[in-house]
Amino acid sequence: MSGVVDLIGAVALIGLIKVVVVFVALLLTAALVTYMERKVIADMQARVGPNRWGPFGLLQAIADGIKLFFKEDFRPAAADRWTYAIAPAAAMVPSFLAIAVVPLGDHVTVGDRRVDFVIADINIGILYFLAMGSLGVYGVVLAGWASGSKYPLLGGVRSTAQLISYEIALGLSLVPIAMVAGSLSLSDIVAAQAGTVGNVTFFDGIPVLEQLQDIFSIVPNWYIWSQWPAFAIFFVAGIAETNRAPFDLPEAETELIAGYHTEYSGIRFAMFYLGEYIHVVVLSAVAVSLFFGGWHGPGLGILPWLWPLLWFLAKTLVVVYLIIWLRATLPRLRYDRLMWLGWKRLIPAALLWIVVTATVNTEGVSRNIRLAVFVVLAGLILAWVGRGDPRLAFAVNPQSGDDRGSA
Amino acid sequence: MPDSGVFEYLAAGLRGAVSRTNALPNCAFCVLVFGLSATLSYPRGSPRSCSHIATSGAVPAVPRDYFSQYITIGIFVLVGLGLVGVTLQLARLVRPNVPTREKYTTYESGIDPIGRGWTQTNVRYYIFALLFVIFDVEAVFLFPWAIVFERLGTQAFIEMLIFIAILAFALLYAIRKKMLEWL
Amino acid sequence: MSAETWQQVVFWIFALLITGAGVLVVTTRNVIHAALWLVGALMGAAAMYVLLFAEFVAWVQVLVYVGAIVVLMLFGLMLTRAPIGSAEFDNNQRPLAALCAAAVFVVTSVILIGAFEGQEINFARTAGTSTESIGTAIFSSYVWPFEVVSILLLAALVGAVVIARRD
Numbered sequence: 001m002s003g004v005v006d007l008i009g010a011v012a013l014i015g016l017i018k019v020v021v022v023f024v025a026l027l028l029t030a031a032l033v034t035y036m037e038r039k040v041i042a043d044m045q046a047r048v049g050p051n052r053w054g055p056f057g058l059l060q061a062i063a064d065g066i067k068l069f070f071k072e073d074f075r076p077a078a079a080d081r082w083t084y085a086i087a088p089a090a091a092m093v094p095s096f097l098a099i100a101v102v103p104l105g106d107h108v109t110v111g112d113r114r115v116d117f118v119i120a121d122i123n124i125g126i127l128y129f130l131a132m133g134s135l136g137v138y139g140v141v142l143a144g145w146a147s148g149s150k151y152p153l154l155g156g157v158r159s160t161a162q163l164i165s166y167e168i169a170l171g172l173s174l175v176p177i178a179m180v181a182g183s184l185s186l187s188d189i190v191a192a193q194a195g196t197v198g199n200v201t202f203f204d205g206i207p208v209l210e211q212l213q214d215i216f217s218i219v220p221n222w223y224i225w226s227q228w229p230a231f232a233i234f235f236v237a238g239i240a241e242t243n244r245a246p247f248d249l250p251e252a253e254t255e256l257i258a259g260y261h262t263e264y265s266g267i268r269f270a271m272f273y274l275g276e277y278i279h280v281v282v283l284s285a286v287a288v289s290l291f292f293g294g295w296h297g298p299g300l301g302i303l304p305w306l307w308p309l310l311w312f313l314a315k316t317l318v319v320v321y322l323i324i325w326l327r328a329t330l331p332r333l334r335y336d337r338l339m340w341l342g343w344k345r346l347i348p349a350a351l352l353w354i355v356v357t358a359t360v361n362t363e364g365v366s367r368n369i370r371l372a373v374f375v376v377l378a379g380l381i382l383a384w385v386g387r388g389d390p391r392l393a394f395a396v397n398p399q400s401g402d403d404r405g406s407a
Numbered sequence: 408m409p410d411s412g413v414f415e416y417l418a419a420g421l422r423g424a425v426s427r428t429n430a431l432p433n434c435a436f437c438v439l440v441f442g443l444s445a446t447l448s449y450p451r452g453s454p455r456s457c458s459h460i461a462t463s464g465a466v467p468a469v470p471r472d473y474f475s476q477y478i479t480i481g482i483f484v485l486v487g488l489g490l491v492g493v494t495l496q497l498a499r500l501v502r503p504n505v506p507t508r509e510k511y512t513t514y515e516s517g518i519d520p521i522g523r524g525w526t527q528t529n530v531r532y533y534i535f536a537l538l539f540v541i542f543d544v545e546a547v548f549l550f551p552w553a554i555v556f557e558r559l560g561t562q563a564f565i566e567m568l569i570f571i572a573i574l575a576f577a578l579l580y581a582i583r584k585k586m587l588e589w590l
Numbered sequence: 591m592s593a594e595t596w597q598q599v600v601f602w603i604f605a606l607l608i609t610g611a612g613v614l615v616v617t618t619r620n621v622i623h624a625a626l627w628l629v630g631a632l633m634g635a636a637a638m639y640v641l642l643f644a645e646f647v648a649w650v651q652v653l654v655y656v657g658a659i660v661v662l663m664l665f666g667l668m669l670t671r672a673p674i675g676s677a678e679f680d681n682n683q684r685p686l687a688a689l690c691a692a693a694v695f696v697v698t699s700v701i702l703i704g705a706f707e708g709q710e711i712n713f714a715r716t717a718g719t720s721t722e723s724i725g726t727a728i729f730s731s732y733v734w735p736f737e738v739v740s741i742l743l744l745a746a747l748v749g750a751v752v753i754a755r756r757d
Binding site for chain 3: 082167
């Protein structure tokens with residue numbers, strides 16, 4: 001009787017501590033990322049960037065937050081009261097909830113209790129992540145509708161269509177990972193990427209390549225090596241899911257003022273803004289867990305629990321840096337090109353890649369047939385994706401009747 | 408901090424790798440990447456062990472306690488919602504409130520708003536939403552298949568191939584009917 | 591309190607939430623608000639699935655119903671000329687609707703009680719229904735329904751395309 005209450009009490013206490021620590025760490029990381037983005041882009045554009053508050057401008061994010069906190073926050077008379085009020089929370093909450101299933105580090109043992117560095121290690125972490133992504137749509141659609149204004153409505157509907165289109169590609173790109181890992185739990189997927197690739201026998205009997213395959217004994221066993229097409233699809237779709245450049249059409253200021261959050265001000269606007277950066281951090285964390293070995297990495301003997309956390313943070317920031325780099329490099333896509341890329345390139349490519357992964361890994365088919373199928377399918381995918389020059393995606397003529405890349 | 412010269416170089420390399428204009432580096436790059444990919448994803452060692460399947464269907468070292476995970480998620484949801492609510496209420500206490508009539512009008516690039524904000528949207532959005540439902544259901548069926556396909560072997564593979572083929576046909580149909588052309 | 595009692599408490603909390611949200615779906619004057627209350631009811635149902643150890647079904651519920659089907663409904667509402675926001679769109683078919691709802695409730699209850707009466711969840715087995723068993727069941731016992739689902743989805747798409755095309 002009391003044993004169960006004790007158990008639930010202990011679970012609740014540990015859960016609460018984990019939740020508060022992760023929450024604070026996530027908010028700090030997101031604030032750091034807003035600063036990092038401005039600094040990195042400023043550097044790429046030969047500017048200085050924020051340098052007023054704190055050393056190197058490090059306190060800029062906090063200054064911005066305080067400013068928005070003290071700004072007047074008013075609701076337009078035409079807005080729908082309750083929907084307008086809950087939309088910022090609906091945008092922000094799912095984006096940080098998704099971190100719950102990401103393993104941030106190894107475990108520690110407190111007394112006789114094992115404490116994993118993950119908020120909730122549920123069996124179907126991938127589905128949980130996707131479900132949180134699909135809940136994130138509501139922040140956009142509600143903000144757009146509730147404002148009772150034309151630009152937010154257009155921006156909201158348009159970006160909802162964008163989000164749901166890329167959500168499919170995102171979901172399909174995770175299926176091959178589930179196939180090779182044999183599990184939907186992010187902890188299992190990270191555990192499967194421990195160690196190095198090990199001995200590769202693929203080139204046995206071929207003179208030079210036989211020696212070269214020894215190199216794999218020091219290469220970490222990450223899924224990115226064999227699943228790089230899945231990563232490419234995941235990364236592109238993920239950037240579109242977070243509304244980041246070059247897919248930041250929801251707030252295309254040349255067309256839509258500020259899209260779905262045109263009518264928002266003060267702390268509610270800050271929530272949309274912070275939600276976007278939290279989403280970027282969480283997406284990078286998931287990408288690291290799925291493709292880059294999660295928290296695995298070499299560590300020293302002292303403080304063995306600390307090194308995985310540092311590795312995880314470092315890898316996550318590298319992926320965040322890639323996303324920022326893309327923003328500084330690429331112009332915004334036009335809306336029809338966005339839909340073209342999502343529906344006619346990413347989704348078919350993801351389906352094909354699932355078939356290829358299944359073919360290579362299904363038992364009961366002979367070795368040579370499987371290799372032949374792999375090579376033929378890989379060649380076909382390559383020929384098809386490489387058919388159009390991607391730079392022509394930015395070409396001028398929109399009225400191309402066919403679905404080719406060259407418009 | 409990034410050096411623009413290095414960035415230029417990297418960007419040029421990436422562009423060369425994907426564009427058609429540089430046929431030779433393009434082919435070399437693809438052969439290299441696909442060779443590596445094929446090498447690593449191909450089954451090696453004993454016939455039962457596929458590339459990364461060593462942990463397939465693995466039982467975790469410590470069995471997960473189902474309810475404690477969901478209790479923690481519940482706590483996360485409550486703490487998150489609570490913090491958002493507290494922040495909003497705190498901001499309400501400290502921020503100024505100076506209502507003027509103009510402030511509460513709908514924003515329309517500085518002119519007085521014309522008509523109502525809630526207008527009819529394009530039917531195309533509905534088609535995209537419908538396609539989304541269809542492919543979402545497909546993805547949901549793919550996940551349980553993905554973690555058992557290896558054990559069920561060729562039979563499940565063919566079943567899923569038929570399923571994917573029918574839905575790929577649906578996508579092809581929508582493309583041919585020009586439902587996915589924007590404008 | 592024992593774990594079963596906790597489960598009962600949580601069950602009744604969510605049951606009340608679902609019922610409240612369901613009543614608000616049909617009584618609210620604003621169709622968008624109705625859709626949002628429906629989201630609340632569906633999320634409550636997902637929590638119920640979690641409580642019944644069916645976590646896969648729970649997250650599929652969130653992913654497909656909340657994430658896709660209600661979004662489809664919202665798009666449908668936004669593209670019609672439905673008086674979003676203010677006007678009345680009540681009609682005189684309330685008794686008929688109440689009768690239908692009651693009939694559906696009775697039939698579903700009878701079927702469910704008949705099918706599962708007396709069965710209890712084995713609380714000792716806290717591993718949850720694994721996704722593996724769902725996959726195995728679909729691809730060995732329920733192959734035909736599974737393939738028919740794809741045809742059904744195809745038919746839905748073709749129907750929508752035919753309706754939406756102008757020519």
